Ligand SMILES: Cc1cc2nc3c(=O)[nH]c(=O)nc-3n(C[C@H](O)[C@H](O)[C@H](O)COP(=O)(O)OP(=O)(O)OC[C@H]3O[C@@H](n4cnc5c(N)ncnc54)[C@H](O)[C@@H]3O)c2cc1C
Ligand code: SF4
Ligand code: SF4
């Protein structure tokens with residue numbers, strides 16, 4: 040096989056550049072093994088983070104050709120086959136402040152995670168002294184959300200965060216809130232919902248980037264839906280967000296599938312849909328974040344639930360004109 | 361200069377539990393958790409099996425006494441019995457308490473926490489959450505720490521603990537993002553920096569962060585390193601690097617095979633075969649390799665773990681994780697091929713000498729230690745599966761309480777020693793990063809790992825240990841000329857790694873000093889030249905201190921209930 044060739048986005052605190060590294064191919068190397076090879080044999084100044092090398096600590100997420108992966112859990116040969124290229128571009132996670140090279144800052148993300156009011160507030164019949172009781176099924180109901188390793192991949196390509204992160208949180212934060220809201224041991228599930236309701240819950244774009252990127256098979260988008268449902272039931276029914284959610288539900292109930300074409304106008308009104316959505320989509324296009332083809336791939340990620348990707352492409356097409 | 365009531369170093373299970381414990385003891389305290397990674401990147405997340413703790417329920421046959429006895433016996437009687445009694449009681453509480461805070465344990469049908477039987481235990485008392493107990497425990501502790509308002513200073517690498525007039529007065533840390541080296545004043549410091557098994561770099565199951573930094577800092581501050589020679593080896597790590605292939609592989613019926621195609625366990629444990637206890641299996645594999653019945657050579661030598669007879673379906677259904685590990689590290693599918701394996705360094709029983717198990721105090725007032733970096737000792741010469749997560753929870757909480765109750769009577773000390781240390785480290789950064797033309801850090805690190813595996817691995821002899829000690833002393837000298845290769849202060853991970861390797865050199869030397877002197881076989885310390893346990897001469901803890909030179913001392917084990925017997929299973 041051809042040599043490994045990596046183009047790595049470098050940043051030393053002042054300057055940014057893209058650096059090329061080439062070394063002989065060896066079968067069976069993970070992205071992390073290659074990064075370590077570079078650091079230890081070619082260039083000790085390259086910075087990245089890794090700890091467990093077995094896909095459980097979440098330290099090593101990076102973007103390869105613009106898509107977040109866990110470096111320790113991704114084979115370079117698979118990537119080369121997938122992309123049909125010998126050269127791979129590695130860059131730091133998106134929607135994160137870069138400290139250096141592939142190392143990103145987590146301080147703010149931890150701070151934002153506090154909004155989910157993590158930590159269980161157990162029901163009155165339980166005590167720290169006795170512990171809790173829970174059925175295996177009830178535990179199973181939250182076990183997926185507990186698989187989150189805080190790797191940040193879901194946030195990397197989240198279109199809502201890229202557009203504006205001041206009124207939206209990293210997708211995994213909704214997942215964290217959901218795992219407590221949904222826990223049968225929880226005394227007051229709403230304490231994990233209402234802060235989310237005020238923190239962008241209605242603004243998720245259903246783009247499903249988070250779902251396709253999560254190495255643990257978690258669906259933060261579903262957790263957003265779950266929290267919305269709880270908020271809606273608790274009486275948060277006013278404003279475009281809840282109206283959107285209602286439409287979402289009606290669609291699902293009527294057809295079993297989601298019709299995004301109808302969804303947007305119904306929640307925001309025809310004109311406002313055109314004007315409000317337009318800038319966002321244009322920004323996405325102008326940043327090269329979306330091509331119609333990509334958009335198609337992007338929006339059908341979870342085809343079990345959201346199938347109307349033709350419709351989404353039509354929105355994009357329409358907005359482009 | 362920043363100052364806090366308590367600085368906690370490390371954010372694994374022990375550090376997080378210490379922070380919450382201290383805040384619960386006294387919510388008015390100003391507490392900061394300092395950690396070299398983002399909090400959830402710790403070794404704690406890698407634990408799979410479970411956390412021990414006897415829970416009380418109808419029909420329960422297990423008792424705290426039984427857990428206590430199994431732990432004492434497992435430790436090969438090097439565990440301190442009073443501390444172990446205290447530990448098992450608190451371990452039981454820890455499981456219930458974390459359940460109450462949100463840890464999602466697997467459940468029995470009647471709603472109580474599910475538990476499994478692990479090697480060395482008489483009863484099933486290892487509480488679990490599927491096969492990711494450490495992960496959920498770490499994350500639920502992190503979540504709860506956030507809820508409790510714990511503050512974090514992440515990407516802060518501990519360099520030294522400062523002491524004035526014999527009392528701890530703070531820490532010096534390096535902010536890896538900016539490169540800034542900062543002194544932090546603190547009335548109390550809790551070290552919870554994890555184990556030191558990374559000294560066997562190329563053959564360990566532990567994460568890259570497990571370089572024993574806190575143990576080395578405590579040593580420099582004057583605290584002894586207790587039982588450093590006691591490192592546990594797990595029998596099955598992948599040959600390439602040592603990542604764990606869990607017990608499940610053997611539990612499901614995997615075969616261990618040598619280069620003659622024989623299931624060699626027949627020669628070592630004819631009844632239990634591959635299901636023999638960890639230490640027996642590890643010694644068997646290593647014997648096969650030493651006697652020429654393995655494959656490959658040097659650190660890469662191995663035997664095979666063959667699962668093919670289980671069939672594709674069973675492997676896919678029952679062992680997907682193990683298959684994945686084999687794929688990642690050996691680039692093979694164990695449905696079709698056996699996987700090369702060898703024992704791997706897995707846990708540090710030794711650690712910072714703790715002299716009061718209730719408050720996890722060290723000999724320096726104001727300095728506390730918890731988790732894998734500490735040594736009470738609960739695990740003695742051999743830790744039982746599931747006891748280390750419990751250790752992190754219990755000793756973490758006690759250290760938090762200990763620090764919180766110490767603070768009110770402690771004044772803030774002067775900052776002169778802190779300033780002096782900080783400026784010493786600033787000079788060090790400049791000197792080390794500007795070196796040219798010496799050996800590289802990875803080069804010497806690999807040499808250290810190979811030397812230790814050869815000399816202080818699963819089988820030890822006077823001759824080999826002494827040779828290893830001499831090599832390590834030479835390598836340590838050479839390390840003084842090692843090149844970092846990056847002068848930029850911003851996010852200089854090469855310098856961080858330089859420090860970590862420096863640390864494991866120091867700790868390896870301590871371990872060798874203690875291992876040479878322990879002329880007996882006990883738990884994980886297997887001497888081919890002294891094959892029996894020698895209670896008359898060695899029923900005592902090794903205590904290594906550094907003060908210019910490396911000095912070895914001993915302390916008797918506390919025995920209050922169980923007189924040492926032969927350890928048989
Ligand atoms: C693969 C594997 C499987 C295991 N399975 C089990 C099991 O089933 N049951 C069980 O009981 N135990 C198990 N263990 C052991 C158990 O996970 C650990 O002993 C325990 O979690 C240690 O917790 P800790 O908090 O002491 O250390 P860690 O979790 O290692 O945390 C150490 C912390 O200190 C920080 N730190 C280190 N150095 C510095 C520094 N210089 N400056 C600042 N911060 C620093 C690190 O960033 C980290 O946050 C397993 C271990 C491994 C590796
Ligand atoms: S579905 Fe919502 S949360 Fe997920 S990536 Fe898209 S906008 Fe972000
Ligand atoms: S939800 Fe998935 S992608 Fe996002 S942080 Fe958690 S594990 Fe990573």
Ligand code: FES
Nearest residue numbers: 092096097099111
């Ligand atoms: S190194 Fe831990 S997830 Fe990759």
